[in-house]
Amino acid sequence: MQSFICPFCSLLCDDIRLEIKNNSFVPLNSNCLILKKSLKRKIKDHFPRIKGKKTTMSIAIEELAKLIKKSKSILFAGMGTDTKGTKVSLDILDKFGGTIDHFSGDSYSKNLKSIQEIGGVYITLAELKNRCDTIIIIETTDQTVPRLFEKYIFPKETINKIKKRKIVYIGSKKPQFLLKNKNRFAFNSIYLNSQNLLNLISQLRQKINNNSLDSTKDKNLTFLFKLLKNTNYGSIILSASELDKDLCDLIINEINLLIQDLNKFTRFAGMFLSGIHHLVTVNEVLLWQTGFPIRTNFSKGYPRHNIDQFSTTRLLAKKEVDLVVWIDSFHEEKITFKKNIKSVLLGIPTHPQKKNADIFIPLGTPGLDHNSHLFRVDKVVSMHLKKIRNISLPSVFEVLSKVKERI
Amino acid sequence: MIVRIKNAKVYDPTNKVDGRIKDIFIKDGKIIKRPNPKEKISQVINLKNKIVMPGGIDIHSHIAGGKVNLARLLLPEEHRKYLYSSTNNLRSGSGLGTCTSFHIGYKYAKLGYTAVFEPASLPANARSTIIEMSDIPLIDKGCYTVLGNDDFLLNLIQKKTSQKKINDYVAWILTSTKGLGIKIVNPGGINAFKFNQRELDLDAKNKKYGITPRSILKILTKSLIDLKAPHPIHVHGCNLGVPGNVKTTLKQISAVEGKPMHLTHIQYHSYSNEGDRNFSSGAAILAESINKNKNISCDIGQVMFGQTVTTSADTMSQYRNHSFAHPKKWICADIECEAGCGIIPFEYRDKNYVNALQWAIGLELFLLIKDPWRVYLTTDHPNGAAFTAYPRLIKLLMDRSFRNEELEKINKDSQNNSILKSLKREYSLYEIAILTRSGPAKILGLNNIGHLGEGAKADITVYTEHQDKEKMFENPFLVFKDGQIIVKNGTIKKVINGKLYIAEAEYDQSIKKEISIYFEKYIGRKMSSFEIQNQELWDHGLELEQIRCSRNDY
Incomplete structure (x- = not known):
């Protein structure tokens, strides 16, 4: 039996126990689908490859160094890595x-973008668990952060001794994962699309700031207004990736403003989820080293940040880069290849696209194959994960340090 | 290899050297009394007409951690305004008040500072803070762990738990977060704000636990004395920024009943509420109290005019002030049942009555507190101003005519409501060396920095004497760190890493059983994953300097 801090999503659950059988691992006390799927991957080979053909690590590293030296415009994309990999x-x-x-x-x-424009009020996982009598969940499911609900939203005991938490789900689909646990809290749901969500939040802000429902007949609005007026500490959990792309920024801005408004008379905070590839870890290192978050460029010798200009999708579509180094040490995210742009994949050995990259270098996973530091979804807590597997797969830090020596 | 520094005019207050010409010998990064006759001196540096002091020490400067990173995220415009290109030996970076990690190290070194202490490391964020610090080169660092609002401690106090058990908890948290000291921020107030209390004076009760800030302050003050911690309790008091709060600050001084306490950024806690605008200086009465109470040390948190950003764990105060945000955006966060974080960008304007008086109050405090060994030079970076304003601040303290010229420029009502003009005191170089070197080292319990005696680290700053003290202090001629020249004439010559000072405390380990249950039940993680191990810091290239809790002058 091996205790384990799970690196496969940004909750970093540290209560996992694994059974070890022939260098494979089975979780004993977790039904998390992401964990199970991740541990089931069978590594058949872990050769570096050049244009699909097996090679040695030193040749692959040498080739990558050459590409970097030759490149006029590099993109580090994906960036599924830890603090040292980011550094x-x-x-x-x-x-x-x-x-x-x-x-x-x-x-x-x-x-x-919303934080850069207006700021916000935020909460960490232990506060979410212990303080909130009301939690509004917007377009968030148990798919991306499976144990968020079991560990922090339906806890057995809380410091604030919350008896029956009020949970409201707002989204376009029925939340089966919440309906299954319905007897554990006071549940309400509002089904609507992103456009109607935006309207609802905007109107709600207006009513809250006027401190009056006026003559509205909208049931959802009335319900939320009364709920929020009677909340001692509430929070909104949101997954931006599930919202309509064109309305997403407006919705997030309205929610941030609503939360700021609510704090005039009660306590309220937001938690915005960030996916399973540890964006928060990469972003934190970027912020302290460069002053800017992701989508930052160094071609002029100093950091330049632009959320639209430096997006992977745009840079690849416009062919503004000639080399893309994809880094994926946790999962098997599908990556994009473009003609005339050299593609390097530093990925886990089971990555299905490893033969399609110009260079493929197999990586270990932080916390599985090497010691690592990762940040949790709430940006505050970081965990020290320790190596538990012995199949000599290198870390991003090890690979890129060797590349650095050669350039 | 032995280096001899000769002919320099030395200011080393710990060793009572006041501008005497003397030699300094460096061997293996440390200062030695004199080489033995057989040892060869491999380098002689003639510093005729130069001034030598120990490397500067900043006792309170927010240089790392989640709050600083949130402030960076909030203010891309500040980072676009201050951009630094990479060079052969230096990394690129940006920002001033929320300057990026590498450049914090470069800028401090260029000002002749060689040790800086991050005063608000939240326990849950301590690991992140220290990893971030591993990217601050050239200077030694250390953290004060924030306590006094965590539900575990408040519950212990509510249950009237023994002082000994509380000491065990304090020692556990200090060592497991790799802190050098313990800081209280608005005792009980951050927690009360989570229950929607908007103010909490020293004797008001926290809604959830029914205990007062006074009780928290007394218990934690005693803890650090009982533990013989290197640094006494570091206190950001109640009611920060509230007009009339000087009364609370005076009550806090009497609350600790003569025990050692460090009051931080007292400028923000020195306000009276007299006059038409209900805002006036309380500096004179606070300074009088500090002069009388020899157990109190303080740093000022001087305001300098211009744009900056305020970052603090004190969410209650930060939320109260969010309407003053400039630009109009702000962040608050409640954190892990232990503290919080508030970020408010702020512009201090010399024509604004309150801001101008804040500036004057800070200077009044510097000039009215008589004992330089108990007052230290800070701007509470970046809250009052970025630390890069220190040379100007030193000039304000050393040069009365300059100070009065500056006073003439501020809001007229503020001028009239300040006694600054009547204060004749001008700090000497010896006193400045106390404020910025010897004093901070002494109160932090660090014997190997802040002086130039035998055994000290060879952290040395060499200045060219200049009538204009701002010019003198902003551009040291040479800076040595651990005996190596890191800065020459304003240019970084070599990039090396400083060490991380941490306190080592002994305690009854049985407390861990209760903490472990609390963590799993409420915090939703294991105590073992919370505790920082030395190995993980070494993995990030950090060298640790352990200071045993054995202070014997409390």
Whole structure:
């Protein structure tokens, strides 16, 4: 039996126990689907590859160093890595120019933009668990953060001794995972699409700021108004990736403003989820080293940040880069290849696209194959994960440090 | 290898050296009395007409942690305004008040500072803070762990738990978060704000636990004395920024009943509420109290005019002030049942009555507190101003005519409501060396920095004497860290890493059983994953300097 801090999503659950059988691991006390799926991956080979053909690690590293030296415009994309992996990536970018983005950039950049414009009021997981008598869940399911609900939203005991938590689900689909647990809290749901969600939040803000429902006949509005007026400590949990792309930034802004408004008379805070590829870890290192979040470029010798200009999708579509280094040490995220843009994949050995990249370098997973630091979804807590597997797969830090030595 | 520094005019207050010409010998990064006759001196540095002091020590500067990163995220415009290009040996970066990690190290070193202490490391955020600090080069660092609002401690106090058990908890948290000291921020107030209390004076009761800030302050003050901690309790008091709060600050001084206490950024806690605008200086009465109570040390948190950003764990106060945000955006966060975080960008304007008086109050405090060993130079970076304003602040303290010229420029009512003009005191170089070196080292319990005696680290700053003290202090001629020249004439010559000071405390380990149950039941994680191990810090290239809790002058 092995205790384990799970690196496969940004909750970083540290209560996992694993059974070890022939270097494979079975969770004993968790039904988390992401964990199970991740541990089931069978590594058949872990050869580095050049254009699909097996090679040695030193040749692959040499080739990557050559590509970086030759490149006029590099993109570090995906960035599924830990603190040290981010540090060495930034060290290379700082010397050779280029851009850094992340797998979750398209959706999470809407949160970033909103914070840059108006700020916000936020909460960490232990506060969410212990303080909130009301939790509004917007378009969030148990798919991306499976144990968020069991651990922090339906806890047995809380410091505030909350008897029956009020939970409201707002979204476009029926939340089966909540309906199954319905007897554990006071549950309400509102089904609507992103456009109607935006209208509802805007109207709610107006009513809250006027401190009056006026003559509204809207049932949802009336319900939420009364709920919020009687809340001692509430929170909103939101997944930007589930919202309509065109309305996402407006919705997030309205929610941030609503939360700020609610704090005039009660306590309220938000928690914005960030996907399973540890964007928060990468973003934190970026912020302290460069002053900017993801989507920052170093080609002029100093950091330049632009959420729209430096998106992976745009840079690839416009062919503004000639080399893309994809980093994916946790999962098997589908990546994009473009003609005339060299593609390097530093990925786990089971990555299905490893034969399609110009260079593939197999990576270990932080907390499984090497010691690591990762940040939790709430940006505050970081965990030290320890190696538990012995199949000599290198970390991003090890690979890129060797690349750095050669350039 | 031995280096001899000769002919320099030395200011080393710990060793009572006041501008005497003397030699300093460096061996293996440390200062030695003199080499033995057989040892060869490999380098002689002639510093004729130069001034030598120990490396500067900043006792209170927010240089790392979640709050600083949130402030960076909130203010891309500040980072676009201050951009630093990479060079052969230096990394790129940006920002001023929320300057990026590498450049915090570069900028401090260029000002002649060699040790800086982050005063608000939240327990849950301590690991992140220290990893971030591993990217601050050239200076030694340390953290004060924030306590006094965590539900575990408040519950212990509510249950009238023994002082010994509380000491065990304090020692556990200090060591497991790798802190050098313990800081209280608005005792009980951050927690009360989570229950929607908007103010909490020293004797008001926290809604949830029914205990007062006074009780928290007394218990934690005693804890650090009982533990023989290197640094006494570091206190950000109640009612920060509230007009009339000087009364609370005076009550806090009497609350600790003569026990050692460090009051931080007292400028923000020195306000009276007299006059038409209900805002006036309380500096004179606070300084009088500090002069009388020899158990009190303080740093000022001087305000300097311009744009900055305020970052604090004191969510109650930060929320109260969010309407003053400039630009109009702000962040608050409630954190892990232990504290919080508030970020308010702020512009201090010399024509604004309150801001101008804040500036004057800070200077009044510096000039009215008589004992330089108990007052230290800070701007509470970046809350009052970025630390890069220190040379100007030193000039304000050393040069009365400059101070009066500056006073003439501020809001007229503020001028009239300040006694600054009547204060004739001008700080000497010796006193400045106390404020910025020897004093902070002494109160932090660090014997190997802040002086130039035998055994001290060879952290040395060499200045060129100049009539204009701002010019003198903003551009040291040489800076040595651990005996190596890191800065020459304003240019970084070598990038090395400083160490992390941490306190080592002994305690009854049985407390961990209760903490462990609390963590799993309420915090939703294991105590073992909370505790920081030395190995993980070494993995990030950090060298640790352990200071045993054995202070014997309390």
